[in-house]
Amino acid sequence: MLLSLFQNPTVALSFIIALLIGLTIHEASHAITANRLGDDTAKLMGRTSLNPLVHLDLLGTLFLFMVGFGWGKPVLVNPNKFKYPIRDEIIVSLAGPISNIVIALIFSLVLRFFNEYLSVPLNLLLSIIIVINLRLAIFNLLPLPPLDGSKILQIFIPYNRYSQIQPYGTMLIFLIFIFGGTIFYSIITFPADFLFKLFVGAPSLF
Numbered sequence: 001m002l003l004s005l006f007q008n009p010t011v012a013l014s015f016i017i018a019l020l021i022g023l024t025i026h027e028a029s030h031a032i033t034a035n036r037l038g039d040d041t042a043k044l045m046g047r048t049s050l051n052p053l054v055h056l057d058l059l060g061t062l063f064l065f066m067v068g069f070g071w072g073k074p075v076l077v078n079p080n081k082f083k084y085p086i087r088d089e090i091i092v093s094l095a096g097p098i099s100n101i102v103i104a105l106i107f108s109l110v111l112r113f114f115n116e117y118l119s120v121p122l123n124l125l126l127s128i129i130i131v132i133n134l135r136l137a138i139f140n141l142l143p144l145p146p147l148d149g150s151k152i153l154q155i156f157i158p159y160n161r162y163s164q165i166q167p168y169g170t171m172l173i174f175l176i177f178i179f180g181g182t183i184f185y186s187i188i189t190f191p192a193d194f195l196f197k198l199f200v201g202a203p204s205l206f
Contacts, residue, residue, distance in 0.1 A: 010121055010124060011124065011128070014121070014124050014125040014128045014129075015065075015128055015132070017125060017128075017129070018125070018128045018129040018131070018132040018133070019061070019064055019065075019132060020052040021103065021129060021132075021133075022100055022103070022129070022132045022133045022136045023052065023055050023056060023060075023061075023064075023072040023136070024050055024051075024052045024055050024072075025050075025099050025100065025103055025133075026055075026072055026096040026097070026099055026100050026136055026140070027047060027055035027072040027073065027075055027096065028047065028048055028049065028050055028055065029095040029096050029098070029099035030042065030047070030075040030077075030092055030093070030095055030096045030148075031043060031045075031047035031048040031075050032048050032095075033091060033092045033095035034075065034077045034088075034092045035048060037082055037083070037088045037091065037092065038081050038082055038083060038088070039077050039078050039079075039081035039082055039088075039092075040081070041076050041077055041078045041081070042075045042076060042077065045076065047075050047076075054073075055072045055073055056072060056073060057070075057071060057072050057073040057074070059071075059170065060072055060073070064132070064136075067177075067185060070136070070139070071136075071139070071140060071146075071147065074146055075092075077089060077092055086154055086155065089151055089154070090151050090152060090154070090155075092151075093148040093149075093150075093151035093152075094148065094151075096137075096140060096148050097136070097137040097138075097140050097141050097148055097149075098137070100133040100134070100136045100137035100140075101133070101134070101137045101195075103129070103133045104129070104130045104133040104134045104137070104195070104196075104199065105199055107126045107129050107130050107133075108130055108196075108199030108200045109199075110126060111123065111126045111127065111130070111200050112199070112200050112201050127200075127204070127205065127206070128206065130196055130199065130200065130204075131192065131196060131204055131206050134191075134192040134195050134196060135188055135189065135192045137192075138188050138191050138192050139188050142187075144169055144172060144173055144176075145165060145166040145167075145168070145169025145170075145172075146166060146169045146170065147169070147173075150166075150169065192204075
């Protein structure tokens, strides 16, 4: 889908930059939040870094290139180090998507109020950064392991049950995408496009 856009070098470069920004901020936010809540596991693994290379996940990155949403390398946490394990793990999980929405909002304000002063390539770059960050946020909020939204399931089901289904999460996502790709794609892009128009004041071109 998005790969067809890569015939334009400017679009390709803008997409890569947006991808690195979105994934890096998302995963680093998980690690930084976990550290502030008492779990230094991710920090000791170097995941609080803003170096994109420590956060890229092969399958998640391929998904981003193919369909415009995906995931980074999961940030490991040790709930036993949290004061309130379930609550704090949910906060850590939500930190990633929230950071993407904040990034999208900041760049949206620039695009909305300073659009006439921006060059065409810069306008394009900001638009793609906003789109990628919104799609990352919404996709990762889905209640499917290993996505961030799945952590909320721990409120409703026992932790041992959650641990049992977690290893099959990625396979489940692939199956859903294969057999219900159009619907799955719309579930992500429809709210992302809505937020883009709400934030920027104009519809997304991607």
